Amino acid sequence: MDEQAYVYIMPSRRNGTIYLGSTDALARRVWEHRNDVLEGFIKKYGCHLLVWYEAFGDLALARQREFQMKSWKRAWKIREIEGLNPDWEDLYDRIAQP
Template identity: 70%
Template sequence: MMANRRNDTIYLGSTINLPKRVWEHRNGVVDGFTKTYGCHVLVWYEVLGSWEAARQRELQMKQWKRAWKLREIEGLNPEWGDLYDRIALP
């Protein structure tokens, strides 16, 4: 999940290359929701075994209430810090 700041706009998506996709969002390469709303901070992620599993999880979570998504974010990242350095390649 990407966010513009704590407890504000969040974006949920899935990818097979998280470092690349987050870099694209952070640098405004991709037109769309994250660029429009300034969601450039990686606040939550989950690694799954396959693209199909990741897509299913994304679709499931998009049906969740906002409070449930916030609980996931704060469970992993209570300060809403940018997690990009955890997943970026050296």
């Protein structure tokens, strides 16, 4: 079975505080963030919108991309979001299981 992993971006609002992370269970992780299950950055800053994600074949590749993107300037992250999602729509419903 192929492992699927993701890098994702969750801001507090359009052009707000940006959180960047990686996971092997995107829907579960976003649900945890949206419901403030986990302590930390997302809960503190209210980053609850899933506006961008990228899939990878394994978690090591996703984490490598996450660390690469964390070194990016903010403008580059915004450009990445707007390249996929120009209106900063919440993509959670597209990935959540019914």
